[in-house]
Amino acid sequence: MHRRCKRRRPQRAPPEPDLVRIRDLVYQVAGIFHPDNKLRLLQDRCGRRMRELKVQSLREYLECLTIRPIRQSELIALLNEITIGETCFFRNQPQLDALRRIVLPNILQIKSKLPLRRLRIWSAGCSTGEEPYTLRMLQIEEAGGTLKDWVVEILATDLNERSLAHAKAAVYGNYSTRNLTTAWRQKYFIPQGDQFQVNPLARSNISFSRLNLSDDTRMTFMKGMDVIFCCNVLIYFDLASKRRVIQHFFNNLLPHGYLFLGHSESLYGVSEDFRLVHLPGATAYVKGERALPGGKSI
Ligand SMILES: C[S@@+](CC[C@H](N)C(=O)[O-])C[C@H]1O[C@@H](n2cnc3c(N)ncnc32)[C@H](O)[C@@H]1O
Numbered sequence: 282m283h284r285r286c287k288r289r290r291p292q293r294a295p296p297e298p299d300l301v302r303i304r305d306l307v308y309q310v311a312g313i314f315h316p317d318n319k320l321r322l323l324q325d326r327c328g329r330r331m332r333e334l335k336v337q338s339l340r341e342y343l344e345c346l347t348i349r350p351i352r353q354s355e356l357i358a359l360l361n362e363i364t365i366g367e368t369c370f371f372r373n374q375p376q377l378d379a380l381r382r383i384v385l386p387n388i389l390q391i392k393s394k395l396p397l398r399r400l401r402i403w404s405a406g407c408s409t410g411e412e413p414y415t416l417r418m419l420q421i422e423e424a425g426g427t428l429k430d431w432v433v434e435i436l437a438t439d440l441n442e443r444s445l446a447h448a449k450a451a452v453y454g455n456y457s458t459r460n461l462t463t464a465w466r467q468k469y470f471i472p473q474g475d476q477f478q479v480n481p482l483a484r485s486n487i488s489f490s491r492l493n494l495s496d497d498t499r500m501t502f503m504k505g506m507d508v509i510f511c512c513n514v515l516i517y518f519d520l521a522s523k524r525r526v527i528q529h530f531f532n533n534l535l536p537h538g539y540l541f542l543g544h545s546e547s548l549y550g551v552s553e554d555f556r557l558v559h560l561p562g563a564t565a566y567v568k569g570e571r572a573l574p575g576g577k578s579i
Contacts (some may be wrong), residue, residue: 312522377564406514410448
């Protein structure tokens, strides 16, 4: 008689406890969660830092992150390694068209009754700066039209210091600028060898700063926003961290304010506070109840 033997999957070794502790620390500090199947990636990033510090074991590296005097700067250095900054100019054209043709005119109409003609746009998780510079270029295009006499402040924040340094230098290669027409390159960039630097006009009126979206204290002080772009950032967060960040965005937006997420992101199951609006080729979330001309709401 044959005994039926079940084929067993090879057992994966349990993750190293010190790596799990580092995972928990990263999650606590930045809201970024590495599930078990992404732990190798985290280990690889820790490995880079360990080589730099000439540290031999994860246990010793964990000490660098928690009890040694370098702990704060080391945590920042590790977060610089972990955070992924894929981006480009004009990443989501339908979203930008909707901002220009529908969302901004709608906000201006509401705000025109107020004495102060000022708009605040926040690029949260701006990476190397392509998104806020794109927004600034659109603002320049509209400066003589829809935005005539309006002061527009663009705030651009990210957790990654290296990305922010790149953003401030504003020098980009062909990959980042691939969506730009020759006319836009000529209008807003200065060639620098085989790269391009954003020109001084398009670099003005943007303030870059380091901000951790999981830092509740700092997030409380980001009030008075008309539009928030937080595109392709929350994909690295687990549900609990997403909910906290989205609640801050809700509190930080003015009553008519809009939130834009990345192409494949949504607030489904995350928050019911916002109203989803369908714009041509894009969606947005609006805080207030007002119907949106040109867009369909559900
Ligand atoms: C894929 S990029 C998105 C860039 C841009 N928004 C876009 O859509 O093209 C994600 C950015 O989110 C940033 N990020 C990740 N976690 C963050 C956190 N806790 N606080 C602030 N920024 C964070 C990363 O540093 C990275 O630059």
